[in-house]
Amino acid sequence: MPQQINIAIDGHASCGKSTLAKAIAKQLGYTYIDSGAMYRAVTLYFLRHPELDFTCPPDVDEALKNIAISFTYNPETGHAETLLNGENVEALIRDKAVSSLVSQISTIAEVRRFLVKQQQELGKNKGVVMDGRDIGTVVFPDAELKIFLTANLDVRAQRRYNELMDKGMQITLEEVKQNLQSRDITDSTREITPLLQAPDAVLIDNSYLTREKQLELVMELVAQKMK
Numbered sequence: 285m286p287q288q289i290n291i292a293i294d295g296h297a298s299c300g301k302s303t304l305a306k307a308i309a310k311q312l313g314y315t316y317i318d319s320g321a322m323y324r325a326v327t328l329y330f331l332r333h334p335e336l337d338f339t340c341p342p343d344v345d346e347a348l349k350n351i352a353i354s355f356t357y358n359p360e361t362g363h364a365e366t367l368l369n370g371e372n373v374e375a376l377i378r379d380k381a382v383s384s385l386v387s388q389i390s391t392i393a394e395v396r397r398f399l400v401k402q403q404q405e406l407g408k409n410k411g412v413v414m415d416g417r418d419i420g421t422v423v424f425p426d427a428e429l430k431i432f433l434t435a436n437l438d439v440r441a442q443r444r445y446n447e448l449m450d451k452g453m454q455i456t457l458e459e460v461k462q463n464l465q466s467r468d469i470t471d472s473t474r475e476i477t478p479l480l481q482a483p484d485a486v487l488i489d490n491s492y493l494t495r496e497k498q499l500e501l502v503m504e505l506v507a508q509k510m511k
């Protein structure tokens with residue numbers, strides 16, 4: 285079997301990181317891991333436990349002691365889905381309440397330490413495509429291939445809006461755009477591991493690229509790295 289590599293995909297919210305990461309994983313027979321889903325699962329836990337104050341370190345410790353995140357393969361969709369303490373929360377972690385709070389939860393140092401450790405463990409045998417905000421900088425600083433994806437805000441808002449409409453959610457395009465904009469600001473300006481392009485990451489702006497063209501570009505990069 286050819287040697288496997290790790291592929292890190294970072295970038296702004298809703299610029300197609302997971303679509304690209306899933307396509308690469310499928311083509312290479314690698315495991316796709318959505319690190320954002322892990323932050324979303326922790327956020328859902330806090331929403332379900334209003335007695336715990338996430339700004340209070342002992343409460344955060346208490347929460348993390350009781351959180352186990354895992355993934356299960358769904359043969360119908362061909363993708364992994366997120367489990368929180370054994371419960372499939374894949375749909376719940378995409379809702380508005382979680383989306384509005386997740387950036388704040390992801391600024392908590394203890395939460396980041398807890399999740400980064402698990403993400404590194406998942407990638408230790410290589411053959412992983414992971415997307416997020418700090419994958420090329422913190423989780424896998426030695427990833428053989430790092431991609432930093434971006435697209436303009438209007439294009440991202442329209443894509444996300446279409447996705448949410450398909451899922452039957454009640455939201456306006458303007459609300460989606462505002463949510464993305466405020467997440468961009470929180471993600472890029474937080475003190476702990478803000479969203480940053482790793483110096484050795486390849487920048488791809490996919491505002492006007494088709495999915496096929498984007499995948500083709502990345503597969504060329506993969507082939508170069510595997511030589």
Ligand code: DC
Nearest residue numbers: 319320323386387390416417418467
């Ligand atoms: O990729 P996503 O939109 O599902 O991520 C949800 C939030 O989680 C996002 O606002 C920032 C945070 N996140 C993070 O801080 N680090 C990661 N590696 C992945 C996500």
